[in-house]
Amino acid sequence: MAKRVLVAYALWAVGGPLGLHHLYLGRDSHALLWMLTLGGFGFGWSREFLRIPAYVKEANQDAEKERKPRNAPPPVSPVRFAGQVCVGIYFGTVALIGLNSLNFFYLIVLPLSMGAGVHLVSNVGQQTSDLTKTLTACLVTSPIFYGSSLSPLPISLAASITATQHRRFKPPRTPGSQNNLGPRLYRLSLAWLAFSAPLGYCIFHNTTATLYYLSDSIAALLDIFWFLPGLRGALEYILLIPYRILCVLTGGGYYDEAWKKVLEILLREYTEREKTALKVLSLETEASLEEINRSYREMAKTWHPDHNPNRDAEKMFVKVQEAYEVLLRWHKPHRFT
CATH class of the missing domain: 1.10.287.110 (DnaJ domain)
Known part of the structure; x- marks a missing residue:
């Protein structure tokens, strides 16, 4: 059946940060990315308000006729490149929180985690890239910055540049492949579980250490902008978005100060x-x-x-x-x- 713009917008409004509209349109990689980043950290989800008609048109064209393979590489997208870098760093941070006790973490686990994040962004839409070369770039770069707290940035940059250099269009889909909702959900569930399980283990079994890590990270982030109260206030507003969403869903008081007090206590924890x-x-x-x-x-x-x-x-x-x-x-x- 042809995809409808109104349905896509409804799913975007109701479960956009979880990728429901992308799941509806058969954009499984995009849906998984949104599930793991809550709509591209909120910015990607809001940006899609104007892009949904193009997504629907693309999905209907794929359904009407088999897409022809294209030999020329897709154009370079600065937005995609920025997303690759950010998601690579994000995956690296999650690995640092949940998997840093593993052997050979900085040599194998961290670069592979970041390479997976970069490749996930590379695989959004009709594009893809060479996973092997992206992971190789991560594995080669990681030893150079071994043990450094800043290592996720150069590793993600190296992987993103490699993925951009080897970008290409995806091969044509098999007719009817997007109608198999059960297998698609199964694969997405496995991917989501692989991402969230280590983080969940760390949170529930190392709660104190995790809270100290988060409080130190947030405090350090805000401390950078202490001389710019406007920007600092904007960052604090973003940190409070989950609480405001919870108030809307539960009917709680929007201006309740409880969460702000919790955040203040968290940020006032001494390092x-x-x-x-x-x-x-x-x-x-x-x-x-x-x-x-x-x-x-x-x-x-x-x-x-x-x-x-x-x-x-x-x-x-x-x-x-x-x-x-x-x-x-x-x-x-x-x-x-």
Whole structure:
């Protein structure tokens, strides 16, 4: 049966972030990508409002007649390339959270996970790429940045460039293949399970460690933009979107402050570095800025090399100075408001 634009829009509105409209149109790779990223982190889902008619037309053309193979590669798409990089980093981050205890993680597990994310974006729509070469680019790049917290970025860039260089159109579909909903859902379920199972295991069995990791990541992200309160506010708004959606679905109060308080507590969790700084200055976890300044002045005076002949005085004075700078950053204005 011919696909209808109104049905596609209805599914986009009801379950767009889960890829229901793509599943309806036979775009299984796109549907899986949306399931794993909640609609391309929300941005891709909103962008599709104007693209759905083209998706429906493409699906109906495939159903009416067999698509002819094309030898020329598809044009380069900056949006697709950006999506490859972002999803590659996203898959790498998920692997870091859920699979970093595995042997040879940085040499095998991390690059393969990121290569799968990049290839998933490469496979959206009528395009695809060479999976083997994409994974090879990841495996070759990973040892160069072994163990670095920034390694997902260069690995994802290398994989995305390789995938773009080897882009091509998919071969024609087998007539009636998109009508086999059962096998399609089965494959999508297996793919979703393979992605979510390690992350779910990590969340439920390492809850505390996961929360600390998330709080440190969010706090570090917001800390970058502490001097731009407008941008910081926009990022915080995005973080609160899941709560607002929950309120709409459950009929709860949209302006309830409960989630904001939870988020504030989460973001105010001290990192390990800040806990060490508190110990150096002999302070409690809820120390005020005034208490931090007072303790710093007292300890700096005590351990200053000009006043303390102890040979470890200079080393301790440097520790006191570094601890004070760490805690001052934590008390930057507008960081958590």
